Amino acid sequence: MNAFRPLLALSITLALAACGQKPAEGEAAAPAAAKPAEVPIIEIDGSSTVYPITEAVAEEYQIAEQGKVRVTVGVSGTGGGFKKFCRGETTISNASRPILDAEIEACRTAGVQFIELPVAFDAVTVAVNPQNTWLEAVTVEELKKMWEPEAQGVVLKWNQVNPAWPDAEMKLFGAGADSGTFDYFTEAVVGKAKASRGDFTASEDDNVLVTGVASDPNALGFFGFAYYRENQDKLRAVPVKATADGAGVLPSMETVLDGTYTPMSRPIFIYVNAKDAAERPEVRAFVEFYLKESQALITEVGYIPLPDRAYELASERVANNVTGTVFEGHAEVGVSVESLLQRETRQ
Structure with missing residues (x-):
C-alpha cells in the first residue's frame, strides 16, 4: 500500500485545489509546475x-x-x-x-x-522590362528628367525624355517616401533628398516594384541590387552614365568596389x-x-x-x-x- 501513497496524496491535493482549498497540515502537497523561462x-x-x-x-x-x-x-x-x-x-x-x-x-x-x-555596400539598380529594347543606357540627367518634381503630370512618355525613344507611355516604379532608397536616389539623381514627382507607383516593399516592372514593357523602376539579382529572369538592369559623354556602367560587385558605379553605390x-x-x-x-x-x-x-x-x-x-x-x-x-x-x- 505504501507505494500508492504519493499518488493518493497528489490526487487529494488536486481535488482540494479544484475546490479552492489547501491540503491539511501533514498532508503532502503536489510539486509546483516549473514556470517556463521567457525567451528574450x-x-x-x-x-x-x-x-x-x-x-x-x-x-x-x-x-x-x-x-x-x-x-x-x-x-x-x-x-x-x-x-x-x-x-x-x-x-x-x-x-x-x-x-x-x-x-x-x-x-x-x-x-x-x-x-x-x-x-x-549596395548598388541602387535602375531596371526595365526585358521587352524594352530601346533603353541601352541612361544618363543621370535623363533620370532627373523622369523623376524631378517638375515632371509630374508633364513628362509622361519616353520620347519626352529622349527623342530617340518611342512615343509610348512611361510607367515609373520607385521606393516610397519612408524608404532610405528613395532618399538616396532623389539626392543622387535630382540633387535633393525626397525631391520627386508624386505620380508614380511607390512602395517600401521592393518586391512590389519588381512585380510592377516585370509586368509592363513600358516600365522603369529602381531598387536595391539584391532584388534585381534575385529576379534577373524578369528584369533587365540598365547601364547608368554619370555624365552624358561617359560610359554606361552596370551594377556589380566589381563596379561598386572599383568606384565606377557612381553615383548609385552606397553603404x-x-x-x-x-x-x-x-x-x-x-x-x-x-x-x-x-x-x-x-x-x-x-x-x-x-x-x-x-x-x-x-x-x-x-x-x-x-x-x-x-x-x-x-x-x-x-x-x-x-x-x-x-x-x-x-x-x-x-x-
Missing part, C-alpha cells in the same frame, strides 16, 4: 534593402542558439524604422542610408543613443540601441555574430561585403559602446568603400 526577443525593423541580410543572419543566429533567443525582423522602410527605433520600440534599425538630423534629434529627445554600424547600415547592447547579453552576442558571420550571407543575398577591417572596426565600436554617426545627418552621395573605411578608422 530582439526586435528589428526598417529598410527593405537591408532586410535580406538581417533576415538571413537572424535565421542563422537562432539556429545556432537553438531557440534560446528570438529575433524578429520587420520592414517599414528606413524612415519608418528610425521612427520606431527612436521611440525605443526596437533594438536594431536596418537603414539604407545614414541617420538624418531630424532622426538624430528624435533619438536624443527620447534618450536613445545609438551605435552606427555599416554592414555592406548600408544597422543601428543598435547602445543601452540594449550594453545591458542585454543576447543583443551584444547577436551583433557580434552579425559582424563576424554575415559576409558570406551578404554575398549570397546579392550585396557587396565590406573589407575585413571594416567589420573589425565595427566590433571594436560595439565592444567600447561608441555612439554617434560619422556622417552629417543627410543622405550623402558618392561615399566609396575606401572613404567609408577612412571615416570609420577616425571615429
